[in-house]
Structures are given as structure tokens and as C-alpha cells.
Amino acid sequence: MTRQTAWVVAAALWLAMPAVAARGADEVLTEYLAVMIDSEKVGYMVNERRAAEGKVTTTSAMEMSLNRGGFPMTVKQRSVCVETAAGKPLSFETSTDMGFGSTRTRGTVAEDGTMTLERSSGGTVAKETRPYPKAALMPEGMDLEVRRHGFVSGTSYELISFVAEYASGARTSMTVGERGTVDLFGRIAEGVRVTMVQAFQVETPMGPMDVAVPVVLWVTDENRVLRMDMDVAGMKVTAYQCDQAFAMSPAKSTKDFFDASLVELPKGVPATSERVTYVLKAKPGKEKELSIPTTDSQQVAAGPDGTVRVTVVRQKPKSSQTMPYAGSDAGALASMKPTAYVQSDDPAIVAAAREAVGDETAAWGAARRIAEWVRTNIRTKDLSIGYASASEVLKSRQGDCTEHSVLTAALCRAVGIPARTVSGMAYVGEMFGRKYVMGGHQWTQVFIGGQWVDLDATVQNVSYGPRSIALMVGNGDTMDFLSLLKSYGLFEVVDVEVGE
Template identity: 30%
Template sequence: MRRSLPPLLALFIAALPLAASAAPPEDQWFTVLLDGRKIGSFEAKREVRGREVHTTQTLEIELERAGVKVALGSSESATETVDGAPLAFASTSRLSGSETRIDGRVRDGSIDLDTTTGGATQHRKMPWPAHALLPEGLRLAGVRAGLAVGTRYRALAFQPSSLDAAEITSTVAAPERVDLPGGALDLHPVDQVLAFPGAPMKTRAWIDADQTVHKLTLPMMGVDLVLLACDRACATAPNQGSDVFSRTLMPSPRALRIEELAGTMRYTLASPRNESALALPDTDEQSVVARGGERVVTIHRDARVRKGEKPDPSDYKPNDWLQSEAPEIVRLAKQAAGDAATPLERMRRVETFVRGYIRSKTLDVGYASALEVARKPEGDCTEHALLVAALGRALGIATRVVDGLAYAPGFAGKDQVFVPHAWAQAWVDGRWQSFDAALPGFDAGHIALGIGDGDPWRFYAGLDLLGRIELREAQSTTP
């Protein structure tokens, strides 16, 4: 998955060298600003206990979606040797009351994992990415590189919340004067490029001669997210709030008719920042062609048989967010499918069932797993998508979760916009076909930005992309 606000901030702070000639601060606080408005706090702790280094990073922010406040939090801890070798990590992510806990122990090149979501715990093993580092190892890599202007170095940063690693390339720039809550300082800027698949992200940090971080900026939905070092009182002062959801609405160049959406649509997407690395997925319903700095995206309401990606074995299995073997999920799947004879008919019935089963259509949930939705049927598009995907897997059908955009004639006071959305795909009749229980169904007004396994970080990653693309043309190709 890639990216999301809570784990990304922890990753960015961890990826920077904290101190060389002096001991790193034991406890450091930051105020978090979005487009100049305070939305939360970040705390980083480091403690040496004998031959081990223990670090903890905690983020708390508050956003708004169409007037509804959404609380997001992330706490990550790591245990390493004083030489930076990884020993263990833990991650707790909170999204509007929904909590996920990950505990990992690194041994002999593999990770022993315990993951708890919605009250259900799963145990498994996975390989440790070769040469990946946790916070202390990343700090030591920066210390070895030094602060000479023009210095460039690379490191592979492990992200506990999403259980993957990203390469970070850091380049030291010339010192400059920086205004901070406690006064101006002369600091060294460090430019970073995080090699996320499809859309590398650039960020900048400002550090002092002892390599302590004082400021960090990164792009989010077309504006800057900024962390400024300050004291605890400053960092934990009341938030000002920011309606982040309004930034994710993408205007349509014109109104789209129902009959157009029932056929085939062709969209021209572009990045105002000319990000040629922009990558959108090809599916059995969506084809993407690069045209200079633009992407021409063709959407067919009905999936076509193509030589595309076939299901992976994991697309049939339960995971932390799609608990398809849980008794509650299995019971609902049988209830939904009834006597349907084919996979296509089973998925159609699942789609209809979930649309009616989730009685409370609300933005208050944030992001809940399929099992949580089965037990408490409320939420928005993500809750619908995860439950559809989990029920499909419980019926032996490969499924996955798509994050992207869906056309709405009107939403949150805006006319003709594409809204952030999620839906499910199932492997039926030799192709991936979409099922959208949150709306009347899938149509050519759906643009896929990413495909995953229900992990929330994959969904929230797409929100960043929305601030960096625009829709220039929308054409119907239906006769």
C-alpha cells in the first residue's frame, strides 16, 4: 500500500538523521499544519537501554469530510540494536474508532507477525525486506553521510503500519534561515524522494548542525503538510480544523448523462505539475494510454476479456481487513448468495445484499474492516467495498478492492464532480468485474486510481493523488 497520512509522517521523521555529534533529543514535539491551519501533533521519543535503542513516534490529527470530523492516529515503536539492526516493531493505527495493531519480531531474515483488526488476531510469517532499516538504522545512515552540501545517499525504510519498505534518496542543500514557533534558525535543507510505485513523492526537511529535525514539508492534495518543531504546549494546542474532503473533489468538465455512463467513456487526465511518473491501473474495464504528460483513460461499464492480470492466490484468502473465514462473514455470504448457481449471479446478489444490509450510510466511521461492518452495519463506500469483497472470498471467489473516483451530479454543495470512492472487483467469467454496493452499481463514471487487498493505507494513498491531477476532457464513445 503504499502511502497514507499517519504512517507516512512516521516514515518521514524516521528517515531523517536526528543527531551526529550530540545525543538525539529524548522527546521532541511537532505541530502539524495543513495549508497553514493546525490539524494535530506529532511526538518522537528515543531511549537507549543497554545495547538496545527504543523509539516511539505518535501522530494525532483531526480532519473534516463534508463537515464531519474524522480523527486519525498512528503510533509506531521500534526496538533495534545500538548498531541499527532491527529486532522488533509495533504499530497501532486508529481511524475514527477503528483500531489496528501490528506486532512484529525480526529473526533470521523473517518477521513473526501478530495483527489484530476488529477484535480478530491473525498470526503469520513474512520475509524481512533485505537491507531495510527502522528509525535508528536510518538515523545512523544519515550520520554516516554527513551534511556537506550536495551529499546524496539512499536508504530503504521499513514502514510497520503497511508492512512494506520504500527507498528514500536524500540530498543535502545549502543552509538557509527558517522561521519556527520558537524563533528563526539557520538550518540545512534535506530534499528527499520516496520511491513509491507509480508516483514518487518529494519532501523536504530542515535540520541543524547536530542533525536534529526542526521542520518537515510534504505535498498533500495540492497543498503543503508542514511539521514544525515546538514545545509540547504548542504542539497540543487546540486544532483549527480543515475540510480536507473538499480538496479531493475533482470537477468534471461537463455534466455526464446516465446513458453515457451506461456505455463507454474516455477521460483525459493530466497533472498540473507535469508528473510524468503518474501511473493508473489497467483493468478489464479500464485502459490507460500515455499521451505526453496526459493519461487517456477509457472506461467500459461491461468488463472485456483481456490478457490482463489474473488472480493471485492471496485474492482468495482472508486477510486482516477481509476476514472471509470469520463465522459472521461466512453466514452473511451464504445468506446473500442463496441458491445462485454461478459466480456472477452470486456476486450480483452479494452486491444487492450489502447495499441493503448497511443501513446507516454515514461518513462517521472512517475505515472499518469487513468483520467490523458485519457486526455493526454502518459506513460509507469503503465499508461497502470491504464487505462485498469479504463475502465474495467466503464464497470461493477471488476479489480485490479498488480505490478511485466516481461521478456525482451533485455532492457536498458542488455540481458535476468526481468523488473519492471505493468498490470491489471479483474474478468471474475469466475477467475482473466491478461491483459497487454503495451506489446503484458500477458504470463508466468510475475511474480506478489503485487496486489493493482492503488495506486502508492503499485507499488513503489515493487521496494525495487527487490534489495532483485534473480532468480535462470527458467524451462518450458509445454510438
């Protein structure tokens, strides 16, 4: 599931996209950047600022084309923010397309500080009203604040930046560094180095997780971006200012993200294993960043010499728990609600869930039937879809592990079984000339008999058992992937201990 890599890179770049430098009252300014991963061009970013009649509209767009196991995948994101000339937020809209349809969010900000949101995905629409993030700055407001502080070396300050994709604010620290020159494909420009760190609190089913997204910017004194540098999932991601023709020229990357996402093991993991301990070693400089979650099937402990021991056991649920869930566990109750990507209240999802469950009344039996129904009914199993919601998957009957996971979670929730998604690594054996490897994977967990049980609709026996490592637990929504910044691509497996 190399979309883990793709989405983490896309999300990090999108969050780091700075504002377009402010100009005259009625002027249009457009900036173009070429996006490179490990020195290969994969896409572009475009920022446009348009001022008219006392309002400023900032339109940002990004497109990346990637290769996943021989299948091309395109990630497209776009946002439009409208503010007053003084930087007061008025409205926004954003869209994300990863291969099958798009997810859109529209929002308006009222005078009393409330924000009205409308989210649409897979034909479903959800509306809500909540407070606009306090003091959060949209692009124009952020640019005005950055220019107010100036670019004197040693200057540091904090602000709250508005992230339209998630309709939330991010605590953002800015530190001005030295002046110097930047090589822009042979063109030398003078600029100043600014380190920007956006801090998010990602709400997961296991509680809030703090995630930091650092980026190094080279900008002019007018705050025009010359270059952006990031280290994401072990890859060097860079965006360079350039002309329109080069920015929007076809991507030339030959890098296969499926191959790049694989993790080699020192030995194989038999399918019959009951318990497996994976000994992880953080890559140099990533020791403080690495964070692996503990679940009911996975225990994490510190090992010698800075290693991390992750022990995964095969679960054997025996509960006769019925549906719908009637307990009081807060995490389970939260994992019964519909979300933007897990639309368990979609009438088509509800009907499919009832069909899958049939006359089964026990929750575990029903969950197994749902997983088998998903495995059978997703007929086109390939890597061509970037990321689709449950409703979209039900219509297309196409996708890989992430589509299986979100549809399974939605169907389970629709019949009253608490369900959540899990992203991590799964053992795949030999691949791309390497003998023992794990690859990116996503599956589902259901709450049965007081514990979260792994459920995998991509395999007939519904579980990889101890042949997988969970790196992130989420609700199937795109913001979940931000928490992968604390694990994905940050470690190697130095030993494997297999128990019968």
C-alpha cells in the same frame, strides 16, 4: 470517500517521519511537531527516544483531525521500535486507528534474520514468519547512519529504511543541500536542507507498482528535525518543530476535505451512458507522476497536447460461472485469499456470506446478492468512520463506500468468488454549489467469466458503470493507498465524451 485524501496524507507523513537524534546512553529525548495542511493546523507528531540497559526504544505517534462533509474524522498512528545501542533491530509494534477500532502489528526479529509477525484487526489475528528486509534500518540505526554521513552540502547516499506500518523496507535516498534559516512560527532557527525520497514497491492485484514519497527536511547538525515539507494530493503538508503545548493543542482546520477532493467536469454524465471518455490533463509539474490503471472496463490512451484519454464502458457479464472459482488465473487466485482488512476466513464473515448468497449457485448472481445484502445491512451510512476492516464493518453495520467495498470483497472471497477493491472517482452530479462533479469513491471488482467486473454495493443497480474512473486497484489493505500518490489530486478533467 475523502478518506483517500486523509489516508494518503497520513501515510505520506508517517513514512516521512525521521528518527529522533541519538544522545547519551541512558537519556530520554522527546520532540514535538505541529502538522499543517495548507497553513491550517490539523494535528501533531511526537517522537521519543529512550535509551536504557543497552537498548534504544523509539516511540512515534501522530494524530490528525479532519473535516469530511461535516463529519469530524481523527486519524491516529503509533509505532514502537526497539534496537540495540548499535542500531540492530530487535522488535516493533504499530497501530492505526481511523475511527472504529484499530489495526495492530507486532513483530520480533530473530538472530537468523527471520521476522515473526502478528496482525490483529476486528477481533481476528493472523500470524506469519518471513525474512526481515535485508539491511533495513529502524529509527536508531537510521539516525546513526545519517549522522555518519554528515551534513556537507552535495553529500548524497542511499539506505534501506524500515517501515513498521507495512513491516517492509523502503529504498531511501538522501541528498544534503544548502544551509539556511527556518521560520518556526516566528522563531528563527539555523539548519540544513535534506531531501529524502522513499521508494516503495506496492504489491497490487495488477502487479507491483513503484511509488516514491519525497519530503524536504530542515535539520540541525545533530539531526534534530526543524521542519518537514511535502506536496501530497495537491496539498501543501508541513510539520514544524514546536513546544508540547502548541503541538497538542486542538486542530483549527476549517478545510472540508470532501469539498477539496471533488473534481469538476465540463458537463454532466447521464446515468444511462454506455461508454464515456474522460480527457484528463495533469496539473503543472505532475505530468511524469500521473498514472491511471487499465482494467477490463477501463482503457487508457495518450491524447493530444499531453492529455490522457480514459474510456470506461458499462459491463454486461453473461457467464454462468459457478462457485468456488476453479480456474488458473493468477490474479484471481490471489484475490481469494484473506488479508488484514479483508478477513474472508473470519467465521462471522463466512456465515454472513452464506446467508447473503442463499441458494444461488452462479457466481455473478451470488455477487449481486452479496452487494445487495451489504447495501441493506450497513444501516448507518455516514462519513464518521475513517477506515474499518471487513470484520469491524460486519459488527458495526456502519460506514461509507470503503466499508461497503471491503465487506463486499470479504463476503465474495468467503464463498469462492475472486474479489478486489478499487479506489477512484465517481460522478455525483451537483454538490457544494458546483454543477458537474466527481468525488472520491471505492467499490469492488469480481472475476466473472474471465474478466474483472465492477460491483458497487452503495447503489441498488450494483454499478456506477461508466460514471466512474478507477485510480487504484488493491486488496483493501492500507498499503494500497500509497499507489494513489500517482494519481489522486494530480489531474483535472478538461473534456467528457458521452456515448450511448
